[in-house]
Each structure stands twice: as structure tokens, then as C-alpha cells.
Amino acid sequence: MTRQQARAVFQALYHCWGPQHWWPGETPFEVMVGAILTQNTSWTNVERAIGNLKALGVLEAGAILALSEASLAEALRPSGYFNVKAARLRAFCRWYLEQGGFGVLRRLDTPTLRERLFSVHGIGPETADDILLYAFERPVFVVDAYTRRLFGRLGLLPEGLDYESIRAAFEQALGPDTACFNEYHALIVQHGKSVCRPRPRCAECCLSRLCNSANPDTVQGSKQKA
């Protein structure tokens, strides 16, 4: 993928959807909690769970750890996978406090911080990069299922490419640009939720021109099952 291709997609998405103002969290810690809770879950459900934590007055690492796992799971219920996410959120909070909190972590270089996030049970590459980009404002491109789907359909990324290779492809094409990565990922998600779904509504797709030139077989969803 060339810089020109990456920028062309960005411009088309931005023109179609406008600025997305991500991430919708009031504090870096809330962004990190949201990144864990949104795993394989729609954001509207995550908002309910975060609302529960706020109502309990526990949207803080120490307060979350002070809750029993059952109480925490109950608060997280609307976000789905609540037992799994309660354990993951507690693991993250323990790590967060052990590390010294946001003020200490923000002084680490990005590769070190990324490696340390990977050491937390329940934080994989996408969640780590969400946290790096939206909470720590590091120039890390977040790759998700929408990114794979969209750029696969555009013919700009081969199928089966691993996470790190896709991330590197974007970062190499665009250069380190936190603001751009922030907006780009948000636009891909917005586009994915609205148009570029497993059963795409390509007639409504602002990228149809790019799709047609890149990969005519997949553009109109002709190879997708009806």
C-alpha cells in the first residue's frame, strides 16, 4: 500500500463521515477501561457498563480492585462477556497501580509501553494499540476487523496478513502521525458499522470508485452471499 493509496482512502472516508472526535472518554483511564470493555462488543453496550461504574463511583483503578469480582461483573454485564471482562479489568487495574499509574507510564517509550501492556492478561495487540493511541496519544495505527475487511475489499492488503504486518504497512505509508491515526481508525470503524459490513451495502459506499479500480470482483459485493 502506497502513501497515496492510504491517503486517498482517508480523504474519501473523511469527506463522507467527517471528524469522529474519538475516543469518547473523559480521562485516559476511562479510555483504557473502554478499550478493554469494547472487545468484540458494540460501543453502546460499553457505554452502559461505564455508566454503571460511574454510578458506583468506581471509575478508578483502586476502587475497581476494591469491588468483589462478582460486583464488578454485575456492573459490566451490559457490555457482554462480563465474567471474562471483570477478570481482565481487574488484571489491568492491578498492573496499572503496580506500574505507578498514568504519570509514570506516560514517560515510557512506545515499544516499552506496548510490551508492558502485552504482559497484562486480556490485552492483545488491538487493545494495546487502542490504549497507546487514544489514551497515551502515541503514533500507533490500530488494526481491527473493519480494517482487514475494508482494505481487503479494496485490494490494498492481501488476505491473511498478520496484525503486525498490517500495522507496519499503515505506519510506513503514512508516517508517524497521531492525529491522523486517531481519525483514520475512527473513520474505518464508522464506515464499517454503517456500510462495509460482512454483507456490504456497496451502493452506499463512498469508496465505490476506489473499490472499482482496485478489485472489481469484490466491489459490488458480488462475491458475497446474499
Next chain:
DNA sequence: TACCAGGAGAAAA
């Protein structure tokens, strides 16, 4: 009713 959603870890092959 079935599909899908801002994944990750464990188990099985």
C-alpha cells in the same frame, strides 16, 4: 431467528 458488534485466551488438532 439469525446475525453482528471497536478480541483475546485456552484448548484442540
Next chain:
DNA sequence: TTTTCTCATGGT
């Protein structure tokens, strides 16, 4: 090493 299964609520 790679693939498959499990976790679960809520909207369309």
C-alpha cells in the same frame, strides 16, 4: 504452529 472454541449482552 495453526485452527477452533468459548465467553454473552443488546440491537437490527
